[in-house]
Amino acid sequence: xxxxxxxxxxxxxxxxxxxxxxxxxxxxxxxxxxxxxxxxxxxxxxxxxxxxxxxxxxxxxxxxxxxxxxxxxxxxxxxxxxxxxxxxxxxxxxxxxxxxxxxxxxxxxxxxxxxxxxxxxxxxxxxxxxxxxxxxxxxxxxxxxxxxxxxxxxxxxxxxxxxxxxxxxxxxxxxxxxxxxxxxxxxxxxx
Numbered sequence: 598x599x600x601x602x603x604x605x606x607x608x609x610x611x612x613x614x615x616x617x618x619x620x621x622x623x624x625x626x627x628x629x630x631x632x633x634x635x636x637x638x639x640x641x642x643x644x645x646x647x648x649x650x651x652x653x654x655x656x657x658x659x660x661x662x663x664x665x666x667x668x669x670x671x672x673x674x675x676x677x678x679x680x681x682x683x684x685x686x687x688x689x690x691x692x693x694x695x696x697x698x699x700x701x702x703x704x705x706x707x708x709x710x711x712x713x714x715x716x717x718x719x720x721x722x723x724x725x726x727x728x729x730x731x732x733x734x735x736x737x738x739x740x741x742x743x744x745x746x747x748x749x750x751x752x753x754x755x756x757x758x759x760x761x762x763x764x765x766x767x768x769x770x771x772x773x774x775x776x777x778x779x780x781x782x783x784x785x786x787x788x
Contacts, residue, residue, distance in 0.1 A: 598712035600767035604693050605737045606666030608747075610730020611656045616670055617677030618704065622686040632711070635682055636689030661733035667694045669726045675704025675715075684711045694738050696745070698723050709760045710769060714740060722752045740765055 626638040644655050651658045657665075668687070674697040675683060684707045687695065693713060698720040700708075708715040716738070726736075729748075736747040740761060745752045763773065774781075 598767045598769055598772070601693060601712070601714050601738075601740050601764045603737065603739045603741070604666070604714070605735060606693065607662070607664055607733065607735050608667045608669055608726065608730070609657055609662035609665035610727045611668060611670045612727045612730065614671035615673045615676055618675060618680050618683040618701075619677050621675065621683040622680065626686075627680065627682050632685045633689055635686035636691065639686040639690045656730070661731075664691070666691050667696065667736055667738070668692045669723060669730065670695065670697045671723070671727075672698040672720065674700050675708075676701040679703040679707075681707045681711070684708045684713055688713050694736075696723060696726065709764060712764070712767070712769070714738065714756075714764055716745070716754045716756070718745070718752055718754055725750060
């Protein structure tokens with residue numbers, strides 16, 4: 598995984614609450630086991646019309662959100678099933694940071710384990726960002742300082758120190774274990 602220390606990116610605002618994993622990546626696209634290739638199916642039922650054309654009303658189909666790497670959404674983002682495919686789809690689409698007032702716990706953990714930074718932010722701060730969503734804007738997220746800055750916007754956020762260290766160093770749980778490879782080998786050799 599790539600480390601996240603400071604991320605600056607374009608913002609896509611999705612003023613929706615209770616966005617569940619079935620909407621993030623619909624069930625018919627869960628046949629793959631690789632972590633890639635899911636981005637084109639992200640929010641499929643919302644992004645596309647019945648004839649397959651992009652829905653011009655959907656948030657991610659707006660010109661000013663193209664190339665966004667930061668997603669801002671309403672409370673309880675990632676609720677529903679525990680499918681890890683949902684963070685895979687968001688990451689494959691290009692999102693590195695997701696900001697919402699609250700997340701489903703399993704979804705939150707799956708984001709971190711897959712190299713994305715989910716940020717729980719106070720609802721009034723999220724609403725400030727959502728209000729800016731009709732136009733293009735960027736944010737800078739500093740994980741080390743736990744700060745978010747942008748045009749007329751400043752906020753701080755909390756994150757578990759364990760998750761923070763993993764993201765700052767680009768470690769997944771296997772990478773974290775491999776930091777102790779010499780000690781593991783020594784133990785195995787002594788048996």
